[in-house]
Amino acid sequence: MRSISILPLLLLLLSFSIQASFETYEFSTTHNEMRYFKLSKELRCPTCQNQNISDSDAPLAADLRRELHRMIEEGYQDDAILDFMVSRFGDFVHYKPRIAPETYFLWYGPFALLFGGLSVVFFVARNRRLRAAAQVSESPAATNDVEDTSVTSALTPEERARLDRLLQQDKNL
Amino acid sequence: MRKFWMFTPFVAFMVMGVFLFKGLFMDPSKLPSALIDRPFPSFSLPSLYQPDQIMTELDFKGEIALLNVWATWCPTCKDEHEQLNKIGLEEGIPIYGLNYKDDPQLARAWLERYKDPYSKVVVDRDGRLGLDLGVYGAPETYIIDQHGIIRYRHVGEVTEKVWQQLKGLMEIIATEEDV
Numbered sequence: 001m002r003s004i005s006i007l008p009l010l011l012l013l014l015s016f017s018i019q020a021s022f023e024t025y026e027f028s029t030t031h032n033e034m035r036y037f038k039l040s041k042e043l044r045c046p047t048c049q050n051q052n053i054s055d056s057d058a059p060l061a062a063d064l065r066r067e068l069h070r071m072i073e074e075g076y077q078d079d080a081i082l083d084f085m086v087s088r089f090g091d092f093v094h095y096k097p098r099i100a101p102e103t104y105f106l107w108y109g110p111f112a113l114l115f116g117g118l119s120v121v122f123f124v125a126r127n128r129r130l131r132a133a134a135q136v137s138e139s140p141a142a143t144n145d146v147e148d149t150s151v152t153s154a155l156t157p158e159e160r161a162r163l164d165r166l167l168q169q170d171k172n173l
Numbered sequence: 174m175r176k177f178w179m180f181t182p183f184v185a186f187m188v189m190g191v192f193l194f195k196g197l198f199m200d201p202s203k204l205p206s207a208l209i210d211r212p213f214p215s216f217s218l219p220s221l222y223q224p225d226q227i228m229t230e231l232d233f234k235g236e237i238a239l240l241n242v243w244a245t246w247c248p249t250c251k252d253e254h255e256q257l258n259k260i261g262l263e264e265g266i267p268i269y270g271l272n273y274k275d276d277p278q279l280a281r282a283w284l285e286r287y288k289d290p291y292s293k294v295v296v297d298r299d300g301r302l303g304l305d306l307g308v309y310g311a312p313e314t315y316i317i318d319q320h321g322i323i324r325y326r327h328v329g330e331v332t333e334k335v336w337q338q339l340k341g342l343m344e345i346i347a348t349e350e351d352v
Binding site for chain 2: 046047059060063064067086087088089090
């Protein structure tokens with residue numbers, strides 16, 4: 001009994017951000033309605049700049065919503081609608097700018113940077129490995145332990161003796 | 174060669190720094206017009222002076238002129254009106270008006286009160302033409318050449334400084350038309 005009375009109250013808590021728009025439009029199909037909500041979130045309001053047209057209460061955003069509704073109901077495809085908006089307000093109006101020569105940097109720049117960074121890492125790592133290998137081949141006497149020789153081969157016998165003494169001290173601690 | 178590579182992070186940093194520094198002084202509310210060098214969008218809307226007379230884009234052809242988007246609800250339009258009076262009435266430059274999402278009655282009263290620098294005014298009550306023009310904030314001022322092609326767009330108030338710039342552009346357009 002108790003749980004039944006609480007259900008309507010819980011239903012009251014349900015709200016949809018999608019209904020935050022200011023006017024309601026009738027759509028002939030649910031598919032059109034979904035397209036309207038999708039596109040009105042993708043289009044940026046040119047006046048307020050950091051809101052999409054479904055969030056903005058600017059008069060221009062209302063005009064754009066009206067136009068969007070009209071075009072969807074008249075059967076325009078998404079691409080045609082975006083073309084319509086971009087040809088008036090520029091690429092700025094779409095939160096996901098299309099791929100064109102002006103936007104190549106925007107779209108491919110991060111990948112170019114990633115590739116550049118990876119190749120730097122690769123070359124540095126390879127150089128280091130080559131230098132280590134070169135040092136090993138320079139001192140053929142020590143072939144048993146690669147890591148050790150790369151350090152110790154640069155030491156004179158006196159330094160070597162001193163290093164051994166110091167290491168011995170550590171062990172005695 | 175190694176020395177050269179050592180400096181690349183520094184060079185990259187400098188290049189980025191220059192761009193970001195430049196960005197500090199750019200106005201993000203200025204959008205490039207998508208309609209530059211394109212013909213004025215076609216329309217057929219009533220004139221403000223004779224509401225029964227329908228104007229079309231052909232009315233904006235014939236001479237190099239300014240097109241000013243204005244409304245009585247727009248405070249900046251009031252600020253720039255005096256400058257427009259000077260351009261239109263004293264210097265005799267043709268200015269077309271686009272009365273944007275406004276009440277024509279209020280618009281007529283406004284022009285009576287503050288003087289009328291416009292040679293023609295078209296009434297765009299529901300903002301359809303404004304939308305086709307990509308208007309996103311009145312006032313906006315365009316330069317239209319004699320073939321009815323949009324050549325320049327200024328968003329915001331027309332001050333004396335802006336006017337001198339527009340005037341220079343109009344003179345350049347006038348000389349290229351002669352050729």
